[in-house]
Amino acid sequence: xxxxxxxxxxxxKRQKASIKLHREIYREAAVKxxxxxxxxFARFACSGQGKYVRVVxxxxxxxxxxxxxxxxLNMVLCNSI
Amino acid sequence: MEKNNKLAFTLNLDNxxxxxxxxxAYSMLDxxxxxxxxxxxxxxxxxxxxxxxxxxxxxxxxKGEFFNELLNSELxxxxxxxxxxxxxxxxxxxxxxxxxxxTDYVDDPLGIALPWEEKYGGEEKPKKSGxxxxxxxx
Numbered sequence: 001x002x003x004x005x006x007x008x009x010x011x012x013k014r015q016k017a018s019i020k021l022h023r024e025i026y027r028e029a030a031v032k033x034x035x036x037x038x039x040x041f042a043r044f045a046c047s048g049q050g051k052y053v054r055v056v057x058x059x060x061x062x063x064x065x066x067x068x069x070x071x072x073l074n075m076v077l078c079n080s081i
Numbered sequence: 082m083e084k085n086n087k088l089a090f091t092l093n094l095d096n097x098x099x100x101x102x103x104x105x106a107y108s109m110l111d112x113x114x115x116x117x118x119x120x121x122x123x124x125x126x127x128x129x130x131x132x133x134x135x136x137x138x139x140x141x142x143x144k145g146e147f148f149n150e151l152l153n154s155e156l157x158x159x160x161x162x163x164x165x166x167x168x169x170x171x172x173x174x175x176x177x178x179x180x181x182x183x184t185d186y187v188d189d190p191l192g193i194a195l196p197w198e199e200k201y202g203g204e205e206k207p208k209k210s211g212x213x214x215x216x217x218x219x
Contacts, residue, residue, distance in 0.1 A: 019116075
């Protein structure tokens with residue numbers, strides 16, 4: 001039963017992810033570049049929120065891969081350097 | 082053993098520059114996931130997560146490695162700043178030495194740029210006199 005609950009939690013987590021990226025740390029062009037690179041895996045929606053760029057990741061075909069958001073973040077960081 | 086593969090800590094930007102944070106993070110991108118956020122003008126929130134499932138002490142060790150790398154990057158940046166003028170002078174000197182200011186391509190001492198007619202005054206091109214000889218059979 002507990003395992004089922006955990007599985008549901010993981011599934012829910014894989015449905016949608018929202019990330020806030022500070023403009024002084026992550027360049028907006030770097031975000032766009034990374035979105036282009038990862039657009040095959042999920043749907044990305046970017047919007048500006050003052051000092052932040054908000055990126056919402058939603059599944060495209062099936063659930064969002066487990067570490068997609070983390071890998072995406074690393075790529076944005078790498079592009080920002 | 083407890084497995085917790087996420088850690089959050091604050092970095093003071095008075096001690097480390099943002100550039101050295103970038104460099105240190107870049108050098109560990111293969112082992113860690115990074116997330117940075119600005120808490121205030123002079124402090125940075127850093128979140129690290131191990132790519133593999135590692136126990137808490139191993140993650141602490143990775144955090145320590147990150148801090149060491151941060152110091153390393155900071156020092157390299159400081160040295161780079163300090164020696165900038167010397168490096169620029171050296172490169173300028175090397176470029177000046179390498180430039181071909183002694184000879185000018187317009188001089189053309191071998192007459193390469195001259196057409197055949199100008200060079201030999203309408204003379205016909207010498208024909209190759211050597212005839213092909215049959216190879217001797219063994």
